[in-house]
Amino acid sequence: xxxxxxxxxxxxxxxxxxxxxxxxxxxxxxxxxxxxxxxxxxxxxxxxxxxxxxxxxxxxxxxxxxxxxxxxxxxxxxxxxxxxxxxxxxxxxxxxxxxxxxxxxxxxxxxxxxxxxxxxxxxxxxxxxxxxxxxxxxxxxxxxxxxxxxxxxxxxxxxxxxxxxxxxxxxxxxxxxxxxxxxxxxxxxxxxxxxxxxxxxxxxxxxxxxxxxxxxxxxxxxxxxxxxxxxxxxxxxxxxxxxxxxxxxxxxxxxxxxxxxxxxxxxxxxxxxxxxxxxxxxxxxxxxxxxxxxxxxxxxxxxxxxxxxxxxxxxxxxxxxxxxxxxxxxxxxxxxxxxxxxxxxxxxxxxxxxxxxxxxxxxxxxxxxxxxxxxxxxxxxxxxxxxxxxxxxxxxxxxxxxxxxxxxxxxxxxxxxxxxxxxxxxxxxxxxxxxxxxxxxxxxxxxxxxxxxxxxxxxxxxxxxxxxxxxxxxxxxxxxxxxxxxxxxxxxxxxxxxxxxxxxxxxxxxxxxxxxxxxxxxxxxxxxxxxxxxxxxxxxxxxxxxxxxxxxxxxxxxxxxxxxxxxxxxxxxxxxxxxxxxxxxxxxxxxxxxxxxxxxxxxxxxxxxxxxxxxxxxxxxxxxxxxxxxxxxxxxxxxxxxxxxxxxxxxxxxxxxxxxxxxxxxxxxxxxxxxxxxxxxxxxxxxxxxxxxxxxxxxxxxxxxxxxxxxxxxxxxxxxxxxxxxxxxxxxxxxxxxxxxxxxxxxxx
Numbered sequence: 166x167x168x169x170x171x172x173x174x175x176x177x178x179x180x181x182x183x184x185x186x187x188x189x190x191x192x193x194x195x196x197x198x199x200x201x202x203x204x205x206x207x208x209x210x211x212x213x214x215x216x217x218x219x220x221x222x223x224x225x226x227x228x229x230x231x232x233x234x235x236x237x238x239x240x241x242x243x244x245x246x247x248x249x250x251x252x253x254x255x256x257x258x259x260x261x262x263x264x265x266x267x268x269x270x271x272x273x274x275x276x277x278x279x280x281x282x283x284x285x286x287x288x289x290x291x292x293x294x295x296x297x298x299x300x301x302x303x304x305x306x307x308x309x310x311x312x313x314x315x316x317x318x319x320x321x322x323x324x325x326x327x328x329x330x331x332x333x334x335x336x337x338x339x340x341x342x343x344x345x346x347x348x349x350x351x352x353x354x355x356x357x358x359x360x361x362x363x364x365x366x367x368x369x370x371x372x373x374x375x376x377x378x379x380x381x382x383x384x385x386x387x388x389x390x391x392x393x394x395x396x397x398x399x400x401x402x403x404x405x406x407x408x409x410x411x412x413x414x415x416x417x418x419x420x421x422x423x424x425x426x427x428x429x430x431x432x433x434x435x436x437x438x439x440x441x442x443x444x445x446x447x448x449x450x451x452x453x454x455x456x457x458x459x460x461x462x463x464x465x466x467x468x469x470x471x472x473x474x475x476x477x478x479x480x481x482x483x484x485x486x487x488x489x490x491x492x493x494x495x496x497x498x499x500x501x502x503x504x505x506x507x508x509x510x511x512x513x514x515x516x517x518x519x520x521x522x523x524x525x526x527x528x529x530x531x532x533x534x535x536x537x538x539x540x541x542x543x544x545x546x547x548x549x550x551x552x553x554x555x556x557x558x559x560x561x562x563x564x565x566x567x568x569x570x571x572x573x574x575x576x577x578x579x580x581x582x583x584x585x586x587x588x589x590x591x592x593x594x595x596x597x598x599x600x601x602x603x604x605x606x607x608x609x610x611x612x613x614x615x616x617x618x619x620x621x622x623x624x625x626x627x628x629x630x631x632x633x634x635x636x637x638x639x640x641x642x643x644x645x646x647x648x649x650x651x652x653x654x655x656x657x658x659x660x661x662x663x664x665x666x667x668x669x670x671x672x673x674x675x676x677x678x679x680x681x682x683x684x685x686x687x688x689x690x691x692x693x694x695x696x697x698x699x700x701x702x703x704x705x706x707x708x709x710x711x712x713x714x715x716x717x718x719x720x721x722x723x724x725x726x727x728x729x730x731x732x733x734x735x736x737x738x739x740x741x742x743x744x745x746x747x748x749x750x751x752x753x754x755x756x757x758x759x760x761x762x763x764x765x766x767x768x769x770x771x772x773x774x775x776x777x778x779x780x781x782x783x784x785x786x787x788x789x790x791x792x793x794x795x796x797x798x799x800x801x802x803x804x805x806x807x808x809x810x811x812x813x814x815x816x817x818x819x820x821x822x823x824x825x826x827x828x829x830x831x832x833x834x835x836x837x838x839x840x841x842x843x844x845x846x847x848x849x850x851x852x853x854x855x856x857x858x859x860x861x862x863x864x865x866x867x868x869x870x871x872x873x874x875x876x877x878x879x880x881x882x883x884x885x886x887x888x889x890x891x892x893x894x895x896x897x898x899x900x901x902x903x904x905x906x907x908x909x910x911x912x913x914x
Contacts (some may be wrong), residue, residue: 234868301907302563303556305559305901305904306559309321314893314894317570318572321566322444322559322562323445324446324555325439325440327414328450328460329460330417331484332411333450334415337510338412339517342411357396357412358398391428393438413439413664414435416432416433433465437465447466450462451481453485457493460499473503477551478494478503479547480493481508481510482510484527491533494507506541508524509528524544525543563904567905574894581891598862598863602854605714612627613707615630616629627710629710633843640695640699641837644695644835656805657817660819660820664816665812671851676822681759685823689755689756696748696752697748699842700764700838707737708733711737711854712730716730729862732861736854744842747838751834754833761829764824766828768825773795775796777814780793780813791803791804791807
């Protein structure tokens with residue numbers, strides 16, 4: 166095998182692999198010679214495991230199985246290291262085979278000795294290389310997982326194993342880990358199986374499959390359904406490679422009895438959840454007996470990895486289809502960027518050592534399979550390739566992990582600094598309370614008085630002066646610019662009726678003042694609700710704004726927020742009452758006297774009265790047309806007024822005075838109410854709010870602010886969470902800093 170000796174050239178190649186420069190094999194197809202430049206893979210929150218090698222001097226191994234719901238631990242009595250070694254001893258396994266001919270036995274013995282020697286040399290070379298260069302990277306990631314850095318949203322690399330149903334996925338994992346997984350007809354893997362390893366003690370492995378089946382039944386039920394809740398298998402055993410692997414359910418389109426009708430959609434959803442991130446490495450397991458382009462797993466991986474730059478293919482069952490396999494793995498019809506590795510998995514009751522010997526013999530002596538480059542065949546090659554890929558990913562990923570750690574550490578530290586300090590007595594509480602009130606009033610003054618909104622540049626509802634100005638503009642538009650009159654009533658008929666009812670014993674050429682006042686009252690009553698609607702809208706908006714600002718600044722003391730809310734509601738009720746009273750007074754002032762010093766009144770009245778003679782001529786002279794155009798009124802019909810010629814002149818004058826005076830009324834209603842609103846808002850911000858909050862919380866011997874001394878459950882929990890987060894992030898930062906230093910030092914050698 167190409168990795169059988171640790172020559173200086175191979176050592177240099179491994180160093181280049183660590184730095185992201187994989188060795189270029191002259192005999193490999195071009196697509197396998199591409200440099201892997203994709204971003205580092207990240208582990209899903211559900212995936213928190215690693216398959217790592219034990220220390221070379223470890224004498225035992227341990228298997229643990231856990232599920233998301235309840236940890237299940239498989240731990241048996243320790244097995245003596247000698248017995249464990251015997252079970253892996255090639256000579257003892259070979260002795261169990263049937264007797265062969267003398268020449269065949271000798272040939273097999275030579276093969277076995279050669280395989281054992283090559284395996285020993287390979288293991289030694291790999292161990293020396295990875296312990297020296299790659300192991301620190303894996304240890305760093307393992308340490309980060311142990312610290313549970315993923316809880317901070319920082320994900321870590323993993324390799325996701327996908328494949329069609331019965332393609333041999335679990336068998337590949339068995340060969341890599343050296344343990345037996347559940348087997349059977351149909352879907353064997355019904356939940357994501359996360360495999361990781363450790364370095365210490367171990368036991369027998371006979372009940373691993375049973376434990377996995379029990380955990381699967383607990384999660385996915387006893388039937389044939391599936392679940393996205395993962396099982397974690399911790400393998401602590403000598404001789405297994407340092408890898409993080411996730412075995413996913415095999416893809417099947419046709420549900421069998423006991424499976425849901427949407428089994429394909431469920432499996433596809435789980436697979437895409439794991440392989441969709443661009444950082445994930447896809448280990449696509451393909452059966453040699455099928456056309457690769459038709460494999461569903463290929464289709465899914467191509468959907469998320471079109472260039473194939475993060476996909477490695479493992480071809481299983483090579484002993485069942487030997488002719489044409491070389492062409493299938495070298496032509497690369499399905500764009501596998503990281504290349505192919507052909508393997509022979511364990512068959513029947515073979516031990517893992519026997520399976521490796523048979524695999525090596527198959528690819529060495531078979532007339533067709535032996536033509537495949539040795540760097541593309543065998544479980545040892547697959548393990549080495551996966552470790553190189555994972556180590557390269559981790560090295561590339563570390564700078565981004567450092568950045569994420571620093572960003573989250575800075576954010577958590579800043580958030581903790583902004584947390585309220587602990588209050589020891591009422592004096593502290595009063596001081597903090599007035600500080601909060603000052604902050605609230607300052608923000609409200611900027612928003613509602615000065616028109617500054619730098620605190621909320623994009624939130625229009627917090628631009629107070631602009632919103633109130635919009636309300637005032639809408640209010641002015643709702644007030645009629647012309648004196649209101651009925652659209653379907655004949656010209657001046659309303660004035661004639663009022664004049665008839667207000668006539669008295671007086672000189673005939675005087676306009677009765679009561680008639681004017683009656684008309685004025687009727688016109689004002691048509692708009693008296695408009696000012697009230699304005700002040701209601703303004704105070705509703707101001708109350709909402711004040712409450713939001715107050716709750717924001719008192720967020721660290723939710724125990725006093727009900728009192729603050731009560732104070733604001735009381736204050737707003739008072740403000741509404743004052744404004745309602747002001748509106749009533751405005752209306753009463755308009756009715757108490759017909760007065761204005763506005764010169765526009767006389768000017769407008771005079772302009773209208775210029776048409777008086779023209780109007781009277783049309784009324785009194787029956788030979789004249791009955792339709793006449795008048796300034797201020799437009800074209801009107803006066804035919805109905807000829808029978809009221811004695812009062813028509815007074816009616817015209819009354820209408821002219823009301824029309825001219827109405828402009829002054831509207832101006833007073835708009836200006837007076839606008840100034841009232843601005844004044845009351847200013848008083849609320851500068852004085853009223855502080856007084857009301859003080860009365861509510863400082864009365865009754867400071868009973869309100871005393872509640873600030875009681876720690877809020879949410880605040881206390883948040884403070885503890887931030888402290889733990891900062892500790893975790895600092896530890897993680899130290900772990901990553903150490904490995905970055907080692908990488909830098911290695912690069913200088």
